[in-house]
Amino acid sequence: MKIPSIAIKLVVLAAVVAAVVTGGMVLTSFDRTQGGEIAVVRNGGPFDNNRIRQIIEPASSRTYTGLFSQSHKYPAQQRFYTITSDAKRGDRTGVDVENDPTADGVEIGIEGTIYFTLNTDSAALKAFDDKYGTRKYQGLDGQYRAAWDGDEGWNSFLDAIVRPVISNDLRQQIGDFRCAELQASCALVQSGAQQAANPSAAAAVFTGAAGRQNNVNIQKIQQAINTSLEDDLTSTLGGKFVTNVRFNLAKITLPVKVQNAIDDAQAEFAGVSKSQAKVAQAKAEAAANEQRQNGYLKCPACATIDTLKAIPPTVTTFAPGAGFAITPGK
Known part of the structure; x- marks a missing residue:
């Protein structure tokens, strides 16, 4: 067939x-x-x-x-998560600043970077994948991705799970300080009446000592977060999934309205300082003139000599009184 x-x-x-x-x-x-x-x-x-x-x-x-x-x-190497007002540098799209209130109620902006490493121990990594690798997270673009789905998926996981822990730690630490303890210029708008009455006292907030104290307080915040953040992440995530956590507080910013008020106050203080300088200069000139006049009373000839020295070079004849004139020779 x-x-x-x-x-x-x-x-x-x-x-x-x-x-x-x-x-x-x-x-x-x-x-x-x-x-x-x-x-x-x-x-x-x-x-x-x-x-x-x-x-x-x-x-x-x-x-x-x-x-x-x-x-x-x-990722098996050190990673970082940046919070910044620079839209080109942050891990979130656009401007991303953590806003938290100080002890005296001023909401300040915090910019910084968190450095960390995913725990690649076999048992820890398997537990991490069971907990967080078997679900998806919504990104800022509205799309859902798994944590292992490239950089966008990893960042979606960080935004959904890790960022709230970071925000909580920052809020607790910032709430222990007054605004002026982190930004000396805050004092300009918090004691306006006293500053208007005593401008020299307002200028004191800009002394080197105040600036150094601000830096010390910022270092305290960094140290406190470095101490607490890794433990908080371990507790929240349900395991030691991230290690070598370090936080670097890069910048503290003030609300736009507060910053504008500070800029206006600084301009006013600059005007006051300029006026005070003019007053001091006028007093000094008056004192010098008084001393010069006393000298002329004791030495009339000195007054004449100074008068002759003060004649502009364009003057060809000097006649201070009737019958008296001086004409330079040619």
Whole structure:
């Protein structure tokens, strides 16, 4: 019995398709990591469970991961999270400043950077993937992504889970200080009546001692956050998933209205200082003139000599009185 050529072609085509599919499955059963990333591999496929099967270390060679497995790749090196008013530098899109009230109720802006490292210990990493790698987080663009879904997914995870812990720590620490203890210029708008009555007292807030004390207080905030933040993250995340946490407080800013009031006050103080300088100069000139006049009374000839010295070079004849004139010789 002769097999029709069309049947042979169909068999050959099916064999080719099967070979391509099998080859594709085999090729996708291997994976590797780049330097600075580590992978948690989970089983997959219609007949397998979804448990973790292995960890692929950073900068690995091509490794067999099994059919239909999925690799969750996380950063294995130090990472940082920046809070800043510079829209080009922050980890969030646009301007991102942490606003918290001081002890005296002034809401100030805080800019800084948190440095940390994901714990790559095998047991900790598996627990982290179980807790946070099996769900998605909404980014600022409204899209939902997994924590292992590239930089955007990782940042979405940080915004949703880590940022609230950072905000809580900053709010607690900032609330222990008055505004003037962090920004000396706050005193300009907090005691306006006293400053108007005594401008020299207002200028005192800008002394070197005040500036140094502000720096000391900022250092205290940094140290307190460095002490508490890692423990708070461990408690909130349910495990020691991040290590080597360090916070660097880069800048403290004031609300626009407060800053504008300070700028206006500084301009007024500058005007007062200028007027005081003019008064002091006038007093000094009056005292000098008085002393000069006393000298002329004792030495009339000295007055004449000074008068002659004061004649402008454009004057050719000087006639101070009738019958008296001086004309320079040619």
